[in-house]
Amino acid sequence: MPTRSPYFLLLALALGSATVGANDAVPATKPAVAKKPAAVDIQATSASNAKEVGDQLREALGVAPKKKLTITVSGTGPAGAASASRRPPAHAAASQAAKTGAEAHGGEVHWAYEGDVGPQAWGKLKPDFNVCALGKRQSPINIEDGNTLQGPAEPLLFNYTASNGTVLNNGHTIQVDVQGDNTITVRGSRYKLLQFHFHTPSEEQVNGKRAAMVAHLVHKNDDGQLAVVAVLLEPGVANPLIDKVWTYMPLEVNDRVRMPRELLNLNELLPTDQRYYQFMGSLTTPPCTEGVLWTVLKQPMQISRAQYKLFTQLYANNARPVQALNGRPVREAQ
Numbered sequence: 001m002p003t004r005s006p007y008f009l010l011l012a013l014a015l016g017s018a019t020v021g022a023n024d025a026v027p028a029t030k031p032a033v034a035k036k037p038a039a040v041d042i043q044a045t046s047a048s049n050a051k052e053v054g055d056q057l058r059e060a061l062g063v064a065p066k067k068k069l070t071i072t073v074s075g076t077g078p079a080g081a082a083s084a085s086r087r088p089p090a091h092a093a094a095s096q097a098a099k100t101g102a103e104a105h106g107g108e109v110h111w112a113y114e115g116d117v118g119p120q121a122w123g124k125l126k127p128d129f130n131v132c133a134l135g136k137r138q139s140p141i142n143i144e145d146g147n148t149l150q151g152p153a154e155p156l157l158f159n160y161t162a163s164n165g166t167v168l169n170n171g172h173t174i175q176v177d178v179q180g181d182n183t184i185t186v187r188g189s190r191y192k193l194l195q196f197h198f199h200t201p202s203e204e205q206v207n208g209k210r211a212a213m214v215a216h217l218v219h220k221n222d223d224g225q226l227a228v229v230a231v232l233l234e235p236g237v238a239n240p241l242i243d244k245v246w247t248y249m250p251l252e253v254n255d256r257v258r259m260p261r262e263l264l265n266l267n268e269l270l271p272t273d274q275r276y277y278q279f280m281g282s283l284t285t286p287p288c289t290e291g292v293l294w295t296v297l298k299q300p301m302q303i304s305r306a307q308y309k310l311f312t313q314l315y316a317n318n319a320r321p322v323q324a325l326n327g328r329p330v331r332e333a334q
């Protein structure tokens with residue numbers, strides 16, 4: 001038996017956990033599963049070598065030397081025994097991590113649209129989010145009519161049918177995961193609809209102006225490439241599809257409500273004039289992954305004041321600021 005009881009240091013980490021649940025990328029068939037926080041057990045035989053332990057932890061986790069670590073001391077006990085099954089309680093991890101400005105939610109790094117973890121900080125919240133700050137093809141963008149490539153362009157082929165849906169409040173938006181045979185065909189590839197969700201005001205700007213809201217319809221092809229169709233929403237008459245979705249609105253974050261079978265039909269969200277702007281961009285939420293084909297329909301759809309109000313009561317502002325074009329061409333279908 002050692003004369004001094006070793007400390008068990010459990011590391012509760014927002015740092016280094018996997019990224020799950022970006023708004024623009026969650027597959028409909030796979031609900032985001034909160035990953036357990038990583039736990040690393042390291043023994044310190046005295047308080048004097050705490051710094052050394054910290055250095056070991058940093059090295060083990062690949063954390064930069066100056067980066068602050070959050071450590072929960074869970075008590076004393078015999079070396080090795082029972083440590084493998086111990087995990088820090090989620091609330092302790094969250095409260096500890098909050099002090100470093102990286103609050104954990106079920107093992108995910110917390111980000112938001114304002115404050116310390118707002119868009120200007122996304123790129124620094126974890127290494128996987130680097131591209132939010134460093135990427136050169138980020139979304140959303142401001143589309144200037146006078147600066148587009150105007151000309152003929154293929155029609156977007158929408159093939160949407162009656163489908164099943166589950167409405168989710170994911171803490172960043174209201175999202176509907178879609179199960180059904182819904183595809184678009186564009187640029188010679190077929191993309192399947194995974195989910196759609198909303199932002200207010202619209203993230204994309206046209207001539208410096210945002211719409212009241214936007215719906216993002218997220219599709220993926222067999223090669224794993226993403227194509228997002230943006231439908232701008234302006235105040236007017238009520239939209240029937242949004243009426244159905246709002247009817248099954250979840251009550252709190254991470255609450256999910258299954259809609260009646262085949263109630264969803266995304267055709268109800270599409271304008272009759274389907275001319276568009278198109279450009280390459282990124283997810284507009286962390287991890288801001290690039291290589292996303294963006295198509296913004298030029299004709300807005302209408303929503304009622306009441307429909308708009310309900311969403312803004314939940315999310316008053318969930319739009320990322322516009323990002324630099326960096327010379328990207330924007331195509332404008334005539």
Ligand SMILES: [Zn+2]
Pocket residue numbers: 023024197198199216284
């Ligand atoms: Zn979006």
